[in-house]
Amino acid sequence: MSDLLTIADLGREGLEAILALSESTGLGRPLEGKGVALVFQKPSARTRNSMEMAVVQLGGHPVYIQKEEVGLGTRESAEDVARTLACYHALIAARVMDHQDLVRMAGAVDTPVLNMLSDLAHPLQALADLLTVKQLAGSLADARIAYIGDANNVCRSLAEACSLLGVEMRIAAPEGYELGEDLPHIRQTRDPAEAASGANFVYTDVWVSMGQDEESEARMRAFRPYQVNEALMALCPGAHFLHCLPARRGEEVTHEVMEHSTSAVWRQAENRMHTARGAMAWMLGAGR
Numbered sequence: 001m002s003d004l005l006t007i008a009d010l011g012r013e014g015l016e017a018i019l020a021l022s023e024s025t026g027l028g029r030p031l032e033g034k035g036v037a038l039v040f041q042k043p044s045a046r047t048r049n050s051m052e053m054a055v056v057q058l059g060g061h062p063v064y065i066q067k068e069e070v071g072l073g074t075r076e077s078a079e080d081v082a083r084t085l086a087c088y089h090a091l092i093a094a095r096v097m098d099h100q101d102l103v104r105m106a107g108a109v110d111t112p113v114l115n116m117l118s119d120l121a122h123p124l125q126a127l128a129d130l131l132t133v134k135q136l137a138g139s140l141a142d143a144r145i146a147y148i149g150d151a152n153n154v155c156r157s158l159a160e161a162c163s164l165l166g167v168e169m170r171i172a173a174p175e176g177y178e179l180g181e182d183l184p185h186i187r188q189t190r191d192p193a194e195a196a197s198g199a200n201f202v203y204t205d206v207w208v209s210m211g212q213d214e215e216s217e218a219r220m221r222a223f224r225p226y227q228v229n230e231a232l233m234a235l236c237p238g239a240h241f242l243h244c245l246p247a248r249r250g251e252e253v254t255h256e257v258m259e260h261s262t263s264a265v266w267r268q269a270e271n272r273m274h275t276a277r278g279a280m281a282w283m284l285g286a287g288r
């Protein structure tokens with residue numbers, strides 16, 4: 001049984017195993033008669049729904065827990081919350097403000113802990129992104145992904161996954177919003193056009209992530225030249241558009257690009273459920 005807090009927890013083998021499990025129809029019901037705690041400190045549409053349905057498909061019972069209920073770090077320490085939930089559940093999943101809370105929870109219990117998004121990483125999103133790219137490109141070896149905008153939690157997890165699998169990824173981010181580390185196979189630039197040229201996938205995410213509202217004005221200014229619009233997409237004809245969602249149309253992406261026939265954002269959203277199922281099955285011991 002394993003935690004999944006960042007893509008690094010998986011390694012190449014784990015990553016490939018989860019992608020295969022996500023498309024398997026033979027996972028059975030490893031969660032039969034068991035619970036999965038879903039703790040949310042931030043809002044969610046895709047993650048909550050895809051996780052709840054994936055738990056049900058694996059035979060288990062999801063328990064949705066809002067931040068006021070457990071008061072992670074306020075009503076009770078992260079460790080005590082984890083120990084309590086481990087009394088009832090086979091797996092603990094949490095969406096947190098501070099990634100360290102996940103680390104503390106994982107350190108306090110043997111029950112596997114799953115990151116449903118932190119300030120640092122969004123590994124479940126990266127798994128769905130890679131499955132989507134694999135399905136559309138035919139093979140990950142043929143993918144050339146351009147990520148335009150904030151090198152945030154979503155970008156970091158995707159970059160780590162691409163780096164592990166040797167998938168070509170170029171990131172265009174303004175000064176002060178870069179990835180902050182060099183990874184094999186990942187190129188970084190300030191120029192969106194340079195990143196997009198020759199790409200067959202163009203990815204972006206919001207300029208202001210959850211919990212960053214106070215920085216909103218400065219971020220809007222810094223990211224304005226990084227909008228994914230028809231002019232940028234014209235540099236890579238036929239490329240698929242990707243976005244983890246929710247999108248802010250008119251900011252990081254235009255309505256036209258979101259609605260274009262090459263947009264794959266709804267396939268990504270659906271794949272969140274398949275990869276959540278694959279990830280939980282792997283955490284419980286499948287695929288190794």
Ligand code: CP
Nearest residue numbers: 044045046047244245
């Ligand atoms: N992509 C994603 O994680 O969406 P939610 O915030 O709606 O869960």
Ligand code: NVA
Nearest residue numbers: 152154209210244245
């Ligand atoms: N970067 C965004 C992703 C939302 C799914 C955030 O953290 O708010």
